[in-house]
Amino acid sequence: MATAVGIRLNSNSRLLQGVTVPLLMLLLGVLLQLQAVAATKYTVYWSYPNYENYFSNWNRGSTYVVGDSIEFLYNAEAHNVVRVSNQQYDECSTNAEPVADGATVFSLNQPGMYFFMCTVPGHCEAGMKLQLRVI
Numbered sequence: 399m400a401t402a403v404g405i406r407l408n409s410n411s412r413l414l415q416g417v418t419v420p421l422l423m424l425l426l427g428v429l430l431q432l433q434a435v436a437a438t439k440y441t442v443y444w445s446y447p448n449y450e451n452y453f454s455n456w457n458r459g460s461t462y463v464v465g466d467s468i469e470f471l472y473n474a475e476a477h478n479v480v481r482v483s484n485q486q487y488d489e490c491s492t493n494a495e496p497v498a499d500g501a502t503v504f505s506l507n508q509p510g511m512y513f514f515m516c517t518v519p520g521h522c523e524a525g526m527k528l529q530l531r532v533i
């Protein structure tokens with residue numbers, strides 16, 4: 399495909415020059431789409447929220463795709479993060495071992511729902527929880 403474009407660019411034919419611009423536009427469109435599906439690393443500043451829906455609102459409008467990752471940045475002396483089940487997320491209760499290294503990355507390597515919470519007492523209830531859908 400790239401070779402065909404090169405030939406057309408080098409041609410002096412008016413007809414082919416007329417074809418070149420739409421072709422370049424098409425190529426540009428393809429490249430932009432490729433960029434859109436490339437893996438993205440999202441960063442969430444994980445802290446005690448000002449209001450209960452803070453992290454739901456943070457998440458609004460984001461589309462996560464398989465291959466993306468999410469990094470939680472936080473004060474490890476005050477918070478932690480752990481991936482939990484839907485029920486644990488709803489109940490803000492888990493016996494899963496949280497990570498508290500201050501910069502925790504989760505790979506979103508499968509489609510489906512992902513649920514995260516901070517296990518410090520009261521934090522999840524205050525809204526320190528995040529759910530996201532990976533397609």
Ligand SMILES: [Cu+2]
Nearest residue numbers: 477516518521
């Ligand atoms: Cu916390």
